[in-house]
Amino acid sequence: MKPRLLLAFALAGLASGRPALAAGDAKGVTFDATVAASCTLTVNSNGTMVPSPGLETLSSKLAGGSPASLSLATTGGVDLSVDPVTVVTAPVEDITATAWTPTYSATGAHAIAETGATTALTAPGASTVSVNLVGTKSGADRFSQGSYQATVTVRCE
Secondary structure, eight states, X not given: OOHHHHHHHHHHHHHHTXXXXXXXXXXXXXOOOOOOOOEEEEEEEOOBOEEOTXXXXXXXXXXXXXXXXXXXXXXXXXXXXXXOOOEEEOOTTOOSOOEEEEEEEEEESSOEEEESSOEEEOSOEEEEEEEEEEEEOOTTOOOOSSOOEEEOOEEEO
């Protein structure tokens, strides 16, 4: 096309309110993401243990007791577990051994029946985790009068 003719088309385009012809290009862009396996636990409430009538057990499972509650959110690819109880506060009069047994269950995206074992969480989602604790004396040993406190560590890693 001759330069004068091209100029005439360009001027005609401007006069008509249309833009002049121009060379152009369009490209697509890509977005990438990598999501690492992760898990977040949030404590909703602490648990409460009550004594059995014979004072041989303290339990969150007995009437009047309550489990601890946590919210869990995960991408999947993690394990859920409870550690053995290592921190216990007891009255000085309680000098006999106590066997502490923590267990947990979950509802929501992860349906887990009560267990003390490690559970693999393969799917993403949100769940509510309930943690119970039972302390048991053996033989003729009994819990003494006073305040007891035990800590259960819940892991999602």
